[in-house]
Amino acid sequence: MNEYEKTAWPEMESYGWDEERDKDYAAIPPFGKKLAPARVVAQFSHQYRIATPWGDRLAEVSGKFAFAAATPGDYPAVGDWVAAEMPDGDSHAIVHALLPRRTKIMRRAAGSRPDEQLIGANIDTVFIVASLNEDWNLRRIERYLIAVREGGAEPVLLLTKADLCDDPERYVRETKSIAPEVPVIPVSARSDQGREALAPFLSPGKTVGATGSSGVGKSTLLNWLAGEPRQSVQGIREDDARGRHTTTHRELFVLPSGAVWLDTPGMRELQLWEAEDGWQATFSDIEALASSCRFRDCRHESEQGCAVREALNSGALDPARYANYRKTERELARLALKEQRAGKRLAKGEAARGAKPAAGARRQWRVAIFEDED
Numbered sequence: 001m002n003e004y005e006k007t008a009w010p011e012m013e014s015y016g017w018d019e020e021r022d023k024d025y026a027a028i029p030p031f032g033k034k035l036a037p038a039r040v041v042a043q044f045s046h047q048y049r050i051a052t053p054w055g056d057r058l059a060e061v062s063g064k065f066a067f068a069a070a071t072p073g074d075y076p077a078v079g080d081w082v083a084a085e086m087p088d089g090d091s092h093a094i095v096h097a098l099l100p101r102r103t104k105i106m107r108r109a110a111g112s113r114p115d116e117q118l119i120g121a122n123i124d125t126v127f128i129v130a131s132l133n134e135d136w137n138l139r140r141i142e143r144y145l146i147a148v149r150e151g152g153a154e155p156v157l158l159l160t161k162a163d164l165c166d167d168p169e170r171y172v173r174e175t176k177s178i179a180p181e182v183p184v185i186p187v188s189a190r191s192d193q194g195r196e197a198l199a200p201f202l203s204p205g206k207t208v209g210a211t212g213s214s215g216v217g218k219s220t221l222l223n224w225l226a227g228e229p230r231q232s233v234q235g236i237r238e239d240d241a242r243g244r245h246t247t248t249h250r251e252l253f254v255l256p257s258g259a260v261w262l263d264t265p266g267m268r269e270l271q272l273w274e275a276e277d278g279w280q281a282t283f284s285d286i287e288a289l290a291s292s293c294r295f296r297d298c299r300h301e302s303e304q305g306c307a308v309r310e311a312l313n314s315g316a317l318d319p320a321r322y323a324n325y326r327k328t329e330r331e332l333a334r335l336a337l338k339e340q341r342a343g344k345r346l347a348k349g350e351a352a353r354g355a356k357p358a359a360g361a362r363r364q365w366r367v368a369i370f371e372d373e374d
């Protein structure tokens, strides 16, 4: 049997390949080429570095792939699994197809038109990092929760620099109060605290990444988990085929625990994208209250039988949390408006690709409500 016609690719397991991927891969239509699975480990302007069963290669997408891609999100991103052609005796590869993404982390592209920009694919867990000594801000954590959940990844809250804090448990409690179902783990790289609690999220083949404000300790966390200094974004040292050390730019690599760490510059500065699902999950308590208001279209201002007002008055709902709910709702509505305007231009192309209509009535309802407010 031709090496390329294998039905399983154990070589790729260290990058997170599993039986489900074997199935996804088998479902790719034939391209009349010898293809093999690979994972994108770095992205340059028009090139990728991919990890293949036979080592790393530089790759580009095929002409056909580029022709079919309608938006930036259709191109591979770091963390994506692809089917690539690897011509013999050539150090380059050609990407012909993208495997289905399990999760994606998106960012709004700069400029007036909000545009999906993929900053990481197939991430299982995103560590939302906040530091225990400075800059403590539950509202910011809520915003990160929205962005992470929207793409389908599991959020875990890491409270760093526990060595600098007299009462980490107090912060753990506060954090749990805004996200009861999310694991909250105090850690300290300096005093080697919290390693065991992190272990369940760092099992072999799981892909993880970290996001959080500048200075909270993301690089330090990575170095701590890697057991050696590792400036991931700048590049890491590796042995090449001749055993020499070379520095290679990589944004995805395997930790000693066997977990795969994804660290793209965009991960560090997540912003809200049209995050209706993540927003609802993050504020599910308020959504539940709102659904028991007497009036279906209650604006929670001075209406009779408003459950949200009641909760605010009784102290059951934190006014700051409610304010953040409204603020992020307005931001999402603003984005949705822009999207609607831009969408008119895009609609034709998207319909041609069989895309679903933009997530529907609910968002339009929000747009209608908030259009007049700003």
Ligand SMILES: Nc1nc2c(ncn2[C@@H]2O[C@H](COP(=O)(O)OP(=O)(O)OP(=O)(O)O)[C@@H](O)[C@H]2O)c(=O)[nH]1
Pocket: 160, 161, 162, 163, 164, 187, 188, 189, 190, 191, 212, 213, 214, 215, 216, 217, 218, 219, 220, 221, 268
């Ligand atoms: N005491 C203490 N200091 C820490 C710990 N982790 C990080 N720091 C310090 O916090 C500062 C910022 O850490 P970084 O790891 O560079 O933070 P970062 O989140 O990567 O910052 P950006 O690269 O700007 O995104 C450094 O001076 C670290 O030494 C810790 O566990 N305890």
Ligand SMILES: [Zn+2]
Pocket: 290, 293, 294, 298, 299, 300, 301, 303, 305, 306, 307, 308, 309
């Ligand atoms: Zn109400």
